[in-house]
Amino acid sequence: MPITLYDLAGADPALRFSPYCWRTRLALAHKGLAVEAVAWRMTEKDRIAFSGQGRVPVLVDGEKALCDSWAIADYLDEAYPDRASLFGGSAGRAHARFINGWADEILNPGIARLVLTDIASVLDAKDRAYFRQTREQRFGLPLEQVVAGREERVVTWRAQLAPVRNVLARQPWLGGAAPDYADYILLGSLQWPRCVSRFALLEEDDPVAEWQRRGLALFDGLLGKAKRV
């Protein structure tokens, strides 16, 4: 039985854009595990109720059902120890937690403020109403006001990537000589706006953009060939 991933989709079921689901897609590819990534919409809470919560990624591997991208990566390294490691051992895992926390707490909220309206526009009607209501409550503003002035604000957002540039000046991947889960965290974050928006987050000559282009080619172009708006 293949592994199943419940994967956030837009009105177009081929459009997949959740940063957290992309982390899992990349982790599965790194482990060389086949997956059936089934389209799932934000309001289809009943379809993943078996996981005990209402967000994706949700992974089903035989009898096991898991949620949360970090817990799924942990599971994959433990359940498939003979395949390439995602974390490279306990210190690699411990330190990757920081990169995961930085992406979740700093990077992703900043991306949301740049592309919220673009996300809304790719959703089907029911999800769009749900998304607008929950996000406007979270940000305390209409989505259009949150996103306003993004051409100027993106400069500040880019400055927050300084630690990534610092690393890439010294090694080709966040994982060192080869990509690992640390790279997939950040590639997942950048795949999110890449799929839903034509707004350019990175300048072409940014070392982070150069690294992203190499990431797009990984696993036979898993990210690079993905559907975009």
Next chain:
Amino acid sequence: MPITLYDLAGADPALRFSPYCWRTRLALAHKGLAVEAVAWRMTEKDRIAFSGQGRVPVLVDGEKALCDSWAIADYLDEAYPDRASLFGGSAGRAHARFINGWADEILNPGIARLVLTDIASVLDAKDRAYFRQTREQRFGLPLEQVVAGREERVVTWRAQLAPVRNVLARQPWLGGAAPDYADYILLGSLQWPRCVSRFALLEEDDPVAEWQRRGLALFDGLLGKAKRV
């Protein structure tokens, strides 16, 4: 022959406060290596000219002379492989690069903007003139203007520690179950304002402050017993 560290000192030679030298002090303690940490002043470039550059930490171990805290940590793990590892292997090292980059690019510049005047006030007369001139050139403002409004700005600075809190909610140290070089990077950063200033960067009930208190006790109180203003 013991290892020698050229360690930035204030007018009071017992006051040691460089975040980068503290990284090295903690790394040496982790490896169980004795060190003679000799007081060095910013303007004593001639005393470390043998290292090929003008900043500390500079470490001398027998015939070897090294500069740059990261390169020194690398050297210690390679030269003393039988002692406790600082990085926990190649992935641990690769991912710690990000934490190091984050501290250097985001955290430390923010700390400087909060305590520049306090740093100046602990230096001897010659260093103080040098420090004021070089830092006012770097920031494009008198030190007093850079530091102005710190009571308000520290709130923004604290928010940048969100990734650390995210990690500490899930594991006791950045290194996982036990402290490693990832922790020493951040403990070094926080030791810097702790030694030169009475300005409170962290709120007492911040999980980062709780972690720092545990860090102050490491290695028989290496950080906790250090001289402060």
